[in-house]
Amino acid sequence: MELVKKVDVCVVGAGHAGCEAALACARLGMETVVFTVSVDSIALMPCNPNIGGSSKGHLVREVDALGGEMGKIIDKTFIQSKMLNRSKGPAVHSLRAQADKAQYSRSMRKVLENQEHLTIKQAEVCELIWERMEDAEKKATKRIRGLKTFTGMIYECRAVILCTGTYLKARCLCGEAITYTGPNGLQAANHLTDSLLSMGIEMRRFKTGTPARMDRRSIDFSRMEEQFGDERVVPFSFSTDPDDVQIDQVSCYLTYTNEKTHEIIRDNLDRSPIYTGVIEGTGPRYCPSIEDKVVKFPDKERHQVFIEPEGLHTNEMYVGGMSSSLPEDVQIAMYRTVPGLENCEIVRNAYAIEYDCINPKQLYPTLGFKDVEGLYSGGQFNGSSGYEEAAAQGLIAGINAVQFLMGKEEIVIDRSEGYIGVLIDDLVTKDNTEPYRMMTSRAEYRLLLRQDNADLRLREKGFQAGLITKMRYDEVLNKKYMIEREIERLKSVRIGAARKNQEFLERFGSTSLKTGSNLAELLCRPELTYENLRELDPGREWLPDDVTEQVEIEIKYEGYIDRQLRQVEQFKKMEKKKIPENLDYDEVPSLRIEARQKLKSFRPVSVGQASRISGVSPADISVLVVYLEQYRRNNKESH
Amino acid sequence: MTTDTIAAIVTALGNAGIGIIRVSGEKSTDVVDRIYRDGKHRRTLKNFPGNTIHYGFIYDGEELVDEVMVSIMKSPASFTTEDTVEVNCHGGVLVMNRILSLILRNGARLAEPGEFTKRAFLNGRIDLSEAEAVMDVISSQNELALKNSLRQLEGAVRNIITDCRKKIIHEIALIESALDDPEHISLEGYPQELGQKLDDLTGRIERLLATAEKGKIIKEGIKTVIVGKPNAGKSSLLNRLAGQERAIVTDIAGTTRDILEENIRLEGINLRVIDTAGIRSTEDVIEKIGVEKARKYSEDADLIIYVVDSSVPLDENDNQIMHMIRNKRCIVLFNKSDLDSRISLEEFRDRLRESQNVDKPEIRILRTSLRENTGIDEFECAIRELFFSGKIETGDEVMITSLRHRKALEEALISLSQVRESLLAGMPEDFYSIDLMGAYASLGRITGEEVEEDLINEIFSEFCMGK
Structure with a gap:
């Protein structure tokens, strides 16, 4: 009878953080076990059916550049995709896709199942095994020896990655009805918190919420605005062939709340656990419940409601913008005031969920615990929110657990290198009092941290970590070279004030030249593009689209980019x-x-x-x- | 190590004969050379070796600013071990500040408090055993500078800056929430709107720059006016401060009929003290003119010293005086504490408080007896505290911090003009908020506020976003 098993790494939880962490460890050759309370809930999306969005799309790109999985999976399972903020600057362009939730989860599970060195285990982890250590050079006073499952199995290992999501002592609230379960009625993990507390780890309680799901057949879409995907879809992953993602997309729908909706909510606030004080956890301000919106913005006559499909093989529709913890009867009445939802049937009620997580100031920017050697963590357990934030942390925690086991220097992405760096630095450096969500305004060097150059910024780190092959890394080096060479060339091609050139400028509504200029200077003009300058540039060689895109951005915004580069120099001095x-x-x-x-x-x-x-x-x-x-x-x- | 070039006045400001401005860092010679000419109008500093001193002139463009001696020290033979240039100029506050401003405009950065010492230590010039003293210098000088900086901010100026910051952060929050949640918040027509708001902000900051000239006070002396009822002891005070019998002091009320003026130095602070005729309704023509003048002087005084005779009851004349000073910075001397008092200090304080503008800070009231020479030290201390911090040593911090304010305002203006450029160049909205944030941070340095979570808080409290 086997009661004790020896492995290299244990990953607790198989959500978006856990999947990336487990894959990273296994791919780097570590014998890895990933624990989940239900194998059917691997890579579950218990809230919105999207991957990406403003600044979150950046995270997915960065995860991909480092060798993570999320971008590849969503490219295979999306059913609608949009590049947000296209009318704004390139730094804030952001991809967002509607996912087929079941497909996403299934695809990720398949990748995990087929990954060498990786074992999936359905079990609740209830205790960490650790010992005291003394090392004058180190701050840590404890080290990880393994963990124990509820059913009594012991796994010996030197590294554990905690990605417990919202499962620790989870409690779901729907009005007066309270269940002690994780999301979607899944089993909560009620034992691990105590083990962590006994190790001296500081815990806190956060809350979040999700809106109702409705039966598509009960919704009148004719009363809503149809929202389409982009005509030409851009993939998330740098390794996905753009031609492979031009699929038939499904639509989403937009409708609005109204005074009647707000009245029902106001009349029933005394039955909302948030307002009656039943919920103790701190909720996120960026995805407020509809109760919060109505109370905090009493002057707003209406709030947007997005109706989004949960997948191709289900009739369930997600009601974006109306998360709530009001009782079921109030929910029904409230939803039915919204145009198009008059006869709606709720499949799953909206609910709020409370869970235990840590104060992340206990972590290094490597996502390792300062006080416990070999213990790493990622995702909502660290006080963040969102699938993408979770994946990013899971990946970094996974990489660094392996670096630790191999006795190598751990990897830190700093604020000037990626949104991942901003995310982790904010978590471990600031006093966060609510689940942390990535926002583009948090990135002070965002002109440099674009979604379009994530590969140029981070693939090298992925290569160092061992998740990116030499070939893929060389691709990026070659791309960099082509970009630099083309920028040099454009700066050196003189454009005189000849008649032909002036006519060209006139045609594009651009001021005429008094003296000579060069192609790079012309490209700085808002009305001129790399593409339309082709006419003045007969010597141009063919270059891949992703190269010319970089050339255009770097030239057009050179002044701004240079300023941020100078700020980064100062920043780096202090980081060193x-x-x-x-x-x-x-x-x-x-x-x-x-x-x-x-x-x-x-x-x-x-x-x-x-x-x-x-x-x-x-x-x-x-x-x-x-x-x-x-x-x-x-x-x-x-x- | 950091290699940027820093500059600051290193001697006490005041009426000393000579003042020194130190410039330290790689580019120090280049920077000073840009404003220095020798006797033959040449820029020559670069040609000189270290440990030499040179006679010449400082120019602002074509305008001669001062006749100076310039010492050159080459790395590592200087206090900071960096290339250092020291300009020995005439010690007047105005001149020194002007030269420092010129140096800053020509490529140096204003040194942080204690920064020369910090560099000296980091570069190994100062012994390890003195490290603690170095840290002390840094923290105490910073504390002092911060205190002075805040102290110097007049209520009105602070209000304007706070208000500008509020407006700026609101605009940033609008832009950022639209970027984060483009499906909920739209920026249509926003650039035009922002253009107008920029005009307003720029105008306000420019006006502030033009008027917020605290340097003026120091240069000309703090215009201090002594007021009070006849025979309260105003002239005794002037004499005490001046250390000589300047005013004729008698027991007869109304002895000072005109205005007496005296320049007084109080530990580095210049006071231009004006003694006025006592305020009372009078029929005497000459005295009447004096009283009128007293009113006028009080109106544009920087500081009013209200001398109260505690041995007589308050009357209508006191009401008039309290009314006169209701908007002014003021210290009250509750005089003749050696005599039996006819009014208690508490009673007086209540009366005074009622008469003053509501948002005015509490007025200091000090018990004195000018005859017996008690309470004078406290009084001098109060004046100093009013303008500087209590324990100022160099006396120059006020100028430096005010220079900091000016610098910060100028930086805010530059940031705003960059927003304007982005607008004119038709840049997308996300570019605006970068420089708006710069302006916000610059203004925040004046009021001493941290940026931190302001933006995120503003976004969530002002704009409804999210799924």
Whole structure:
């Protein structure tokens, strides 16, 4: 009888974080087990049927560039796709696809099932096994030895990745009706929290919610605006052939709430668990329940409602914009006031869910726990929200668990390298009080962090980690070379004030040339594009679309991009100044009390990270820099 | 290590004969050379070796600013171990600030408080044993600078800046929420709207720059007017401050009939003190003119010292004085504490509070006896605190911080003009918010506020978004 099993890595949870983490570990050669309370819920999308969206689309692209799976799966299973913000600058273009939820989940499960070195195990993990350690160089006081399942199996391993999503001590609320389950009525995980608490890990409680699903046959779409996908679909994954994603797309529908809807909600607020105080968890402000919207924005006469299909082989429709924890009878009455939903039949009620998660300041930017060697985590467990945020963290946690096991330096993506960097840095550096959602405004260098150049930014890191093959990496190097060469060429092709050229400019409503110019300068004009300048550029060689796209963006926005590049230089200097893990902040004189407390509680890895902690002033940073120099010289002298 | 070039005034501001502006960093010689000419009108600093000093002139364009001695120190033989240039100029506040501004305009950055010392340490110039002292210098100087900076912000100025920031963050939040949730929030027609708002913001900040000249006060002295009823002790105060019998002091009310003016130095602060005739209804023609003048002077005073004779009851004349000072920065001397008082300090405080503008900060009231020389130290201290921090040592921090304010305002204007350029160039909306954020952060440096979560909070509180 086998009771103890030896593996390299255990991944707890098989949602979007867990899948990426498990795949990364297995692909890098580690014997990996991924645990889930239900194999049928692998890569489940329990809320909206979308992948991507503003800034989230960037994350998916970055996951793909690093060698993750999400982009590939959604390219195979989407049923509608749009590039958002097309009328705005390239930095905020963002892909969003409607997924066939069941297909998405099935496809991801298949990839996991067929992955070498990876085992799927249906079991509730109830306890981590760990031991104390003493290492003067390290902050960690504990190390991972393995874990135990509810049914008594022990898995010995040196690395565990926690991706428990919303399952820890989960509680679902629909008005007065409360069930102690995870999403979709799945079994909650009620034991692991206590084990984590006993290790000294600080837990907190968050909440989120989801709207109702309706029977397509009960909806009158003629009273709604039909929303189509893009004519030419752009794939998420850099490895997907764009010709493969030109499918027949399905439609979504737009309708609105009205005064009547709001009245019903207001009249029944006393039955909403959020307003009666039954829900203790902190909810996210960016996806407020319809109750919240009505209360917080009383002047708004209507709110948008998006009706989106959940898949091709189901009649269920997702009611975007109307998540709620009101009781069932109120939900029915409320939904039925919306044009097109007069006769709607609810398949699944809207509900709110509460769950345990951690305060992520306990993590390094590698997503490893500061105090527990070998313990990593990702996704909603870290206090984030969203499938894409989860996948991104799962991937990084997976990569770094392997780096740790192999004794290599762990990988950190910084704020100037990717949205993933912004996401993780925000999580581990800021005082987050609600589930964290990615937003483009959080990325201060966003002109550099475009979805179109994610491969140029991050494939190298994926190659270093071992998830990207040499061949794919060389492709990117070659692409970079072609871009640079073409930009140089455009800068050097002179365009004189000849009649032919002036006529060309006139045709495009562009001011005529007084003196000579070059193609790059002309390309900076908003009315001219790389494509229409072809006429003035007979010497142009054929280049792939993704190369000319980069050329055009880099030239058109050069001034802005250069400014951000200069800011990044400053930023990098501060990131490079590392703070020793064991620095005793009580020994640093002249720090203000608030700064000292914050630094002690966050334990930043670099001066740069320290400077982003709220309550730490530039003067405190100066003091810290001087202290670090003193510390360095002292250590030098003693060695 | 950081290699940018920094500059600051390193001697105390005031009426000293000579003041020194230090410039440290790779480009220090280049920077100063841009504004320096020797006797033959040549820029020559670059040709000189270290440890030399040179006679010449500082020019602002074609205009001569000052006659100076310039010392050149070459790395590593300087305090910071970097190339350093020190301009020894005439110690006047105006001149020193002008030269510093010129240096900043020509490629140096204003040094953070304690930054020269910090660099000296980081570059190994200062011994390890002194590291703690270095950290102390940095933190105390920063604290001081911050205090002064805030202290210097007049209520009205702060309000304007706060209001501008509020407007800016609202615009950013609108743009950003539309980017994050394009299906809920539209930006149609927005660029035109933003253009108008930019005009308004730019105008307000430009006006602020033109008027927020705290330097003026220091240069000319703080215009201080002493008011009070006849025989309250105003002239005694002037004499005490001036250290000489300037005004004739008698027991007869109404002795000072005209206005007396005296320049007084109070630990680095110039006060232009004006003693006025006591305020009372009078039939005496000459005295009447004096009283009228007192009113006038009070109107444009920077500081009013209201001397109250606590040995006589309050009357209509006190009401008039309180009314006169209701908008002014003021210190009250509750004088003649050596005599039996006819009014309690508490009673007086209540009366005073009622008469003042509601949003005006509490007025300091100090018990003094000018005859017995008590309470004078507290009074001097109060004046200093009113304008600087209590323990100012160099006396230059006020100018530096005000220069910081000006710099920050200028930077905000640059950011706003970049937004304007983006608008004119037809750039997409997401480009606007980048420079709007720059302006927001610059203005925030004046009021000492952190940017942090402002934007996210504004987005969620002002715009309804999300699934």
